[in-house]
Amino acid sequence: MTPTQDAPPDRDQTSRDQTSRGPRVMLYSHDTFGLGHLRRSRALAGAITAADPAASALILTGSPVAGRFAFPTRVDHMRLPGVIKRSDGSYASRTMGMSIEETTEMRSGLIRSMAEQYDPDVLIVDKEPTGFRGELLPALELLASQGRTKMVLGLRDVLDEPEVLAAEWDRKDAIKATEEFYDDIWVYGLRSIYNPTQGLELSTSAKARMHWTGYLRRDLGPLDTPPEQPYVLITPGGGGDGAMMVDLVLSAYERDPDLVPRAVLVYGPFLSGETREAFEARVEALQGRVTTVGFESRIETLFSGAQGVVCMGGYNTFCEVLSFDKPAVIVPRTTPRLEQWIRASRAEELGLVAMLDENRDGWTPEAMILAIRRLVKQSPPSSAFSDGLLDGLAYVTARVSAMLRDEPRKAAE
Known part of the structure; x- marks a missing residue:
């Protein structure tokens, strides 16, 4: 068969050449309310790039105040169109005069496009396995089909009371997404303190992919002069x-x-x-x-x-x-x-x-x-304090390094 566009791609051509580009980490943080998801993603990105001078990170965030933060070297962010949560629990577009369905579709397209263009070696998803209203699924499906990106679901130490969480994940089809797409599940806490997945019917294989990292230590580097004490x-x-x-x-x-x-x-x-x-x-x-x-x-x-x-x-x-x-x-x-x-x-x-x-x-x-x-x-x-209480960032950077050394995940057949 002569080489044409119909010929299967050569493995050497489709695999990433790590000698010509450093590792790329993409972090997804839906941020419909508050600062927590963005600040956690920013801390993770800063630690990963500090540990590997060749690495870069891109944070996708819906936070309306993302631009007011300073980001570490080799860390950038892309602001997704914002949404707000009403007092009755429903959502609306923050500023664009679009329906929530239109806004979610736009966000989903942007996320998929960035995943395709940035071509991350590692994707770290904060809290929501399928993203806000399922907006992450097209990007997850794309990256899984390519089989080159290691995908991580990152969970804070506590999500909600078990019964409420189980109902929420069932409604969002989050168990299926967790089982299908994620190579690792990181819990940013300690098993001895709390297990955020209790009440969830995760398979034995999914539980085997869970890592308790410890809490994420905050930067104790150079500080300005604090106000007059005490x-x-x-x-x-x-x-x-x-x-x-x-x-x-x-x-x-x-x-x-x-x-x-x-x-x-x-x-x-x-x-x-x-x-x-x-x-x-x-x-x-x-x-x-x-x-x-x-x-x-x-x-x-x-x-x-x-x-x-x-x-x-x-x-x-x-x-x-x-x-x-x-x-x-x-x-x-x-x-x-x-x-x-x-x-x-x-x-x-x-x-x-x-x-x-x-x-x-x-x-x-x-x-x-x-x-x-x-x-x-x-x-x-x-x-x-107990041993390992604040070891989260060190654990994460070591785990990312180990994931980058592994063979790419096999694409779904």
């Missing part, structure tokens, strides 16, 4: 659901004129509008006992100088508390998921943090006053 750092994460906690802290300082130390409050980019304006008026009346920051992409500096932390229970904030070894009080949300409450209650059991529980302690100014006063005597998380 102070307690108050952070609701992205801030979109943090108004209750901020109100509680301000009420505590208003109720007790002798409450010390002073507080440095980071609103987060999603706590804005009239709610924030009302908070600012209350802060001004406290005459310096509480100071505020709108959005701090280098919040690590504020963590470094804090005497203690009052925060919500999101994964990334929890990692920062552990990394900077700060006594912390977690005020976990309980809707729309129990994720934060599960994480905070388990961490309190282990002596890593204290929790201000709505039902047990009450979300009152008096309860918050007591919690802040106790921070001075509270032990740091290191007093209860």
Whole structure:
């Protein structure tokens, strides 16, 4: 047979020439709400490229504030059209005047196109096996058919209560996608603390592909000068659901004129509008006992100088508390998921943090006053550290290196 376009491609021509291009890692982070997925992907990309000077990484994200972050060398990002989650749980296009179906279709096409053009050696998918509303499936099918990309599903330490998670994954056909497409399943935590997949009917082979990495240590590199000390750092994460906690802290300082130390409050980019304006008026009346920051992409500096932390229970904030070894009080949300409450209650059991529980302690100014006063005597998380607790980034970089040395996954027949 003479060589034509109908001839099967030569294996040497279709395989990647690693002598002419460095490893490429693509990370998918749907980011319909908050900062957690983007910040986790950014930490992973930075660690992978730092460990391998030839590697590059591309993050696909729906976060509306992605452009406000600095990205490490050889790490870039592409912003997907944004969507918002309404109070009733439904979704809508953020700004484009398109239906959610049209927006999802556009996002899906962009993701597939980037997967085809970037041609990643490793794809790391954050939390959602099929992506937002299944938007990732065309890209997964493309990469699986080519058989050259190792695909990883990355899960935070806690997803939701088992029964709720099982119903959600069944609705999204996520079990099937996990079994079919993913070479590895990484859990960014420890099995001894919590298993996020309990309640899911994963096969024996899928469970054998699971790796508990440890938590993802936050960058403790060069930091700016923190504010005047002592102070307690108050952070609701992205801030979109943090108004209750901020109100509680301000009420505590208003109720007790002798409450010390002073507080440095980071609103987060999603706590804005009239709610924030009302908070600012209350802060001004406290005459310096509480100071505020709108959005701090280098919040690590504020963590470094804090005497203690009052925060919500999101994964990334929890990692920062552990990394900077700060006594912390977690005020976990309980809707729309129990994720934060599960994480905070388990961490309190282990002596890593204290929790201000709505039902047990009450979300009152008096309860918050007591919690802040106790921070001075509270032990740091290191007093209860277990082996491997913060080894997540080191584990991930070693695992990526091992995956790149393996033979490509065989294409589906």
